[in-house]
Amino acid sequence: MIIAHLDLDAFFAAVEELEDPRLRTKPLVVGGDPKGRGVVATANYVARRYGIRSAMSCAEALRRCPHAFFVRPSRNRYSAYSRTVWDCVREITPTVERTGIDEGYLDVGEVASDFGEARAVAEAVQISVRAATSLSCSLGVASCKVVAKIASDRRKPGGITVVRTGQERSFLAPLDIRLLPGVGPHSERRLSAAGIETIGALAELDDRELSTVLRGKVGRLLRHRAQGIDPRALAGPAEAISISHEETFPRDVESRTQLYAELNAMAGRVVERLDVLGQAGRTITTKVRYGDFSIRSRSRTLAEPTDQAERIGEVACQLLDRALQDRPGALRLVGVGVSNLVNERQLPLVDSSELQESSGAAAHAALTVRSEQEDGPHGT
Amino acid sequence: MNIKTSRDVLAEALQAVGRAVSARSTVQILSGILLRAEEQILEAAATDMEVSIRARVTAEVTETGAAVVPGRLLLDITRVLPAGEVALAYDANEGLLNLRSGSSSYRLNTYAAADYPRLPEPAPGELFAVPQEPFFATLARVSRAASRDESRPVLTGILVRLSGDRLTMAATDSYRLSVKETPLAAACDRDVDAIIPARALGELVRAGQASREEHLQVAVQDNQVMFGSNAAWLSARRIDGQFPNYEQLKPDGFEGEARIGRDELADAVRRVAVLAPRNTAMRLRFADSKLTIRAQTQDVGEAEESLPVAFSGESIEIGFNPQFLLEGVESVDSEEVRIRLINPLRPGLLAGERDDFWYLIMPIRLAS
Numbered sequence: 001m002i003i004a005h006l007d008l009d010a011f012f013a014a015v016e017e018l019e020d021p022r023l024r025t026k027p028l029v030v031g032g033d034p035k036g037r038g039v040v041a042t043a044n045y046v047a048r049r050y051g052i053r054s055a056m057s058c059a060e061a062l063r064r065c066p067h068a069f070f071v072r073p074s075r076n077r078y079s080a081y082s083r084t085v086w087d088c089v090r091e092i093t094p095t096v097e098r099t100g101i102d103e104g105y106l107d108v109g110e111v112a113s114d115f116g117e118a119r120a121v122a123e124a125v126q127i128s129v130r131a132a133t134s135l136s137c138s139l140g141v142a143s144c145k146v147v148a149k150i151a152s153d154r155r156k157p158g159g160i161t162v163v164r165t166g167q168e169r170s171f172l173a174p175l176d177i178r179l180l181p182g183v184g185p186h187s188e189r190r191l192s193a194a195g196i197e198t199i200g201a202l203a204e205l206d207d208r209e210l211s212t213v214l215r216g217k218v219g220r221l222l223r224h225r226a227q228g229i230d231p232r233a234l235a236g237p238a239e240a241i242s243i244s245h246e247e248t249f250p251r252d253v254e255s256r257t258q259l260y261a262e263l264n265a266m267a268g269r270v271v272e273r274l275d276v277l278g279q280a281g282r283t284i285t286t287k288v289r290y291g292d293f294s295i296r297s298r299s300r301t302l303a304e305p306t307d308q309a310e311r312i313g314e315v316a317c318q319l320l321d322r323a324l325q326d327r328p329g330a331l332r333l334v335g336v337g338v339s340n341l342v343n344e345r346q347l348p349l350v351d352s353s354e355l356q357e358s359s360g361a362a363a364h365a366a367l368t369v370r371s372e373q374e375d376g377p378h379g380t
Numbered sequence: 381m382n383i384k385t386s387r388d389v390l391a392e393a394l395q396a397v398g399r400a401v402s403a404r405s406t407v408q409i410l411s412g413i414l415l416r417a418e419e420q421i422l423e424a425a426a427t428d429m430e431v432s433i434r435a436r437v438t439a440e441v442t443e444t445g446a447a448v449v450p451g452r453l454l455l456d457i458t459r460v461l462p463a464g465e466v467a468l469a470y471d472a473n474e475g476l477l478n479l480r481s482g483s484s485s486y487r488l489n490t491y492a493a494a495d496y497p498r499l500p501e502p503a504p505g506e507l508f509a510v511p512q513e514p515f516f517a518t519l520a521r522v523s524r525a526a527s528r529d530e531s532r533p534v535l536t537g538i539l540v541r542l543s544g545d546r547l548t549m550a551a552t553d554s555y556r557l558s559v560k561e562t563p564l565a566a567a568c569d570r571d572v573d574a575i576i577p578a579r580a581l582g583e584l585v586r587a588g589q590a591s592r593e594e595h596l597q598v599a600v601q602d603n604q605v606m607f608g609s610n611a612a613w614l615s616a617r618r619i620d621g622q623f624p625n626y627e628q629l630k631p632d633g634f635e636g637e638a639r640i641g642r643d644e645l646a647d648a649v650r651r652v653a654v655l656a657p658r659n660t661a662m663r664l665r666f667a668d669s670k671l672t673i674r675a676q677t678q679d680v681g682e683a684e685e686s687l688p689v690a691f692s693g694e695s696i697e698i699g700f701n702p703q704f705l706l707e708g709v710e711s712v713d714s715e716e717v718r719i720r721l722i723n724p725l726r727p728g729l730l731a732g733e734r735d736d737f738w739y740l741i742m743p744i745r746l747a748s
Contacts, residue, residue, distance in 0.1 A: 280745075344660065344661045344699060344744050344745060344746055345744065345745045346555055346701060346742065346744045346745075347555075347725060347742045347743055347744065347745055348554050348555060348742060349552065349554055349555060349556065349557055349629060349727060349740060349742045
């Protein structure tokens with residue numbers, strides 16, 4: 001298996017520079033309003049010299065670089081560029097897995113028989129992308145996804161890093177543990193508390209040591225990745241793995257009634273998307289962001305997938321209650337997501353919510369047949 | 381307690397009650413089997429608080445008494461003992477059961493019989509007789525539709541309704557529903573309307589098939605239903621709650637009807653189902669006097685089979701869980717299955733030639 005990970009360099013900013021070449025030499029931030037509560041989506045390499053990074057608040061970016069140019073993202077334009085990029089990548093490596101608007105994996109093994117050829121393929125991709133769009137990208141080439149992904153970030157912008165079979169461990173060993181995909185803030189805290197700062201240190205742990213730092217599957221998965229072992233193949237045509245909708249309020253909101261109304265409205269938006277895709281989801285997530293930017297999310301997995309706005313809204317509101325019970329406060333953002341999506345759904349004969357109500361309560365009326373057609377706007 | 385009996389008789393009693401021994405109860409004593417020696421009788425009993433079983437066998441009793449012996453252990457021992465006489469002697473002071481057979485002997489720790497829960501017992505006047513064969517036959521037609529999901533207790537039970545000379549049973553897991561009505565040769569003495577755990581009734585069938593009696597003795601109490609004969613008693617906890625009103629779940633009318641040979645259909649479903657792993661849909665297309673069954677697994681492959689069918693109505697494609705479909709087809713007892721459909725999002729109905737049995741099955745909504 002030879003896989004390449006392609007990452008477009010400072011993608012949003014690069015597109016903006018193409019649209020307005022004068023920006024090229026100036027610190028440029030693509031994101032929200034620096035006077036409001038926007039965050040940085042991408043900064044160009046000039047702005048990065050001032051310490052501006054993705055996900056930083058725009059106000060902070062402005063403080064670090066008062067003469068920076070701030071541009072609002074124009075997603076449609078980025079999508080168009082992204083399509084062109086991937087069209088020309090597919091002409092070289094037909095099998096790709098897009099994992100985002102600006103990154104994805106290429107099945108290089110399909111066209112290259114060894115790492116020498118693989119490097120040539122990666123160079124061809126770079127040249128072709130630059131010719132078609134004037135955009136620069138970086139690639140990592142390796143025997144598995146996790147190493148390719150880390151490698152693509154090593155020589156940015158415009159670099160190619162090839163890690164040959166057998167060199168994965170020595171390549172990863174000196175790198176900061178935070179660079180390992182799958183290490184989130186929680187694992188990072190635990191690893192750092194155990195004195196594990198590099199990927200190599202994680203790779204060296206024996207089972208007993210590992211179990212004291214990271215429990216169960218996650219620990220073994222991350223150690224495998226740290227050792228350069230990652231059996232994941234390229235996934236087929238990207239399907240949605242979750243559908244969500246969220247909104248930042250102009251002003252922090254505390255009123256529970258208003259939050260419920262927002263969540264229910266968002267559940268409706270999510271269901272519109274589910275309808276288009278013909279999917280239903282089992283896991284419902286409510287995300288909240290407090291005034292101090294901290295984020296919490298609460299999820300519940302249902303016994304059966306649902307595509308009903310009322311059900312999603314109801315669960316989302318319960319999850320909101322749970323989040324606010326754990327930590328009360330005014331919210332600057334709420335969101336509703338549905339994941340664990342399925343295309344085909346076993347329809348119920350008896351509605352589960354009615355069943356819950358009726359069990360134990362003999363006085364309740366009989367259950368009714370549930371008809372999808374009568375319930376909602378699904379075609380046959 | 382001091383008794384003598386044969387290995388086979390002891391094994392018969394223990395195996396009868398073994399299935400009620402609690403496998404994962406936090407109450408230790410429930411993993412035991414209660415042995416009680418009375419005049420010429422050895423009674424074995426076990427319960428997991430949902431199902432209790434008591435079995436009585438004859439034995440040579442020289443001293444009456446009772447002890448609770450670890451169930452699995454005792455079953456394992458009887459399985460490997462040589463054929464012949466077995467002597468059980470309980471030493472109450474030590475709390476040990478001595479088991480001897482030929483030259484082998486065991487000393488087993490026990491639990492105190494006084495700590496064992498009191499098992500339900502029918503009061504003399506409560507018992508009435510129900511013909512066993514129709515009871516079991518009715519049960520066999522519906523039991524597979526019961527749910528195994530403990531989060532909805534009502535659906536793990538089978539609705540048993542006895543009204544005069546009419547026996548009705550129904551079961552549903554909320555995706556399919558199966559209902560069988562059976563006329564009895566004579567009216568029973570009492571009416572019954574109870575939701576009984578499907579698992580308990582399964583045990584009853586196992587026990588009953590061995591006994592081959594003509595009638596089941598039944599007693600219905602507020603919380604328990606008891607079934608049995610002199611040899612063995614099974615009591616089951618009744619499930620609280622309201623069983624779905626199955627008559628209301630049956631659609632008023634259907635758009636199309638197909639008639640297909642039951643065995644041919646079942647075989648075709650089995651063959652195609654190989655390519656429809658758990659919970660994925662099998663597609664049934666009824667068109668032009670032909671039923672085409674298809675299943676597809678991404679990255680694996682697909683299967684297809686066609687069979688001739690008498691179909692009235694507009695052509696339709698509908699998805700079903702293959703297991704639910706197969707169990708429905710197998711529950712029909714006539715040569716031909718009638719499948720009645722409305723549209724791909726409404727329930728389908730499977731029935732035989734008569735109207736005394738029906739199996740309602742909800743489709744899987746197919747991806748377009």
